[in-house]
Amino acid sequence: MKAQLNIDFILAVTLFIISILFVSYTVMQNAFLLRSEIDKEQKRLIGYAISQLIIFDKGYPEDWNSLDSLQKFGLSLSPYILSRNKINAINNCSYENYNKIKNLLSLPTENDFLLIITNQYDETISKCGLEHKLREIVWIRRFAILDGNIVKINLGIY
């Protein structure tokens, strides 16, 4: 048996190992990014679904103006026209009310939302939700009409 290794063989093995390491590193890195991306996609889908409810759904009862009587969440009077009473009702919502809305929205336990409705000049009209400093947030921005003016609906999903 020959104990001496050919220089070509050493070079080939070295290149092969480097390639394997590079591919492994890339796959590992992308696996984390993919996981994060899937998470974001889910949040975006949840956010989009909730934003549709906000803009198009009146909720139940249709003329609700207090979270106590609320059975189904929705902030509109008609598509794209928001109700001032409903927006006032959710403004500065308490932790209990937040949880009630979260349950009505069937939001997964591990997710939270933050809803901020502002006017054209980004002045807050209504705000409800939880803020997390360490968790990544995904924002969905929609537009609707409130009292004849266009308002921005910023919905963040944690």
Place this chain on the structure above:
Amino acid sequence: MKGFIKILEVVLSLLLIFGILPFFTSFSKSNDEWNNALLSLSLRDILISLDKSGILKSYIVSGNLEGLKNYISSLLPGNVMIEIYVNGIPKNVIKIGCNCTLEEKIRLERSLGIYFPEDYTFSLRGKIVRFEFLNTNEIEKMGDADVIIFFGCRDLSKYLNYLNEGKAFIMIGNDICEEKIFNITLKDGLVSSYSQINSNSLEPFRIGEYFIDVPIRIYNNSNFWVKEMSHSLYVCIDNNSLPCIRIDNLPEEYHIGDTITIDETRIKIKDIDADESDGRVFSDISIIASFIFNLSLILSFLKSIFSVVIFSANIPGLISIFSFKQKNSSFILSHDSKLTCLFIPFSA
């Protein structure tokens, strides 16, 4: 030789490995697609909201596109740039060049309902539009005109360049021209032949929509046509001293805002001026939009009311869109976004 083969194997392996790498990195595209989708969603929301709140209409009617652009920009993130184009609305001033005699011009003014100077300006879906006649009857001097009107057949091959400039030509007459005007052969057909005119495959030609709610001025004691049937219109004053109209000498009196169904066509009375002091007595009527847009009905209505030939082309090669012949009149209508409200009643 053996070493060379090993090197070759390594190179091939590397090529394979790097070849499959894009599959691991392709997901990054989805982020861009989401951003585009969310931006499209925002813009759709903004346009619907602007429309529903009436803000869009006020900007469009006043012609303040810069203001509209600034308004929309203020709602979007700072790094988004927008451009706005509005198509399909009439110009504020429609300049008419009439290649006609004085008698023909008077006939045209009565046809358009602009016989009196006060009628030169009118409201079309909230937008103020004004007709202006050029002070010439020579086509050569009608470079400023938006539309050139003439009576009877004639050879217009010299003025093809006007079509390319976006001008419209309107021929008023009862004859089918034997010769080719602008080298176009007139096509005969029935309304049903054009039932697909509003289909998606002909999206740019959704001309039927322009005829809804367009006020047509009928002077007192004049005729108008609905579905090939002539009807007379008389302006009257009722027992409560309110202006009214009567159709075909029937006793029923109709007032502003009333809707009449004539020959299965719903017509709304938009305005009545019964003040005879200025000799200007008229009623403005229009077809009403139905929830189910019935193009054949509208075409029937138009076919019977208007006897005109319109030539217009924004796109070279697309000059006539549809045409049909009815009784002794011919009709070709071509859509031009700069001219949407100029129709000539046959009753002139």
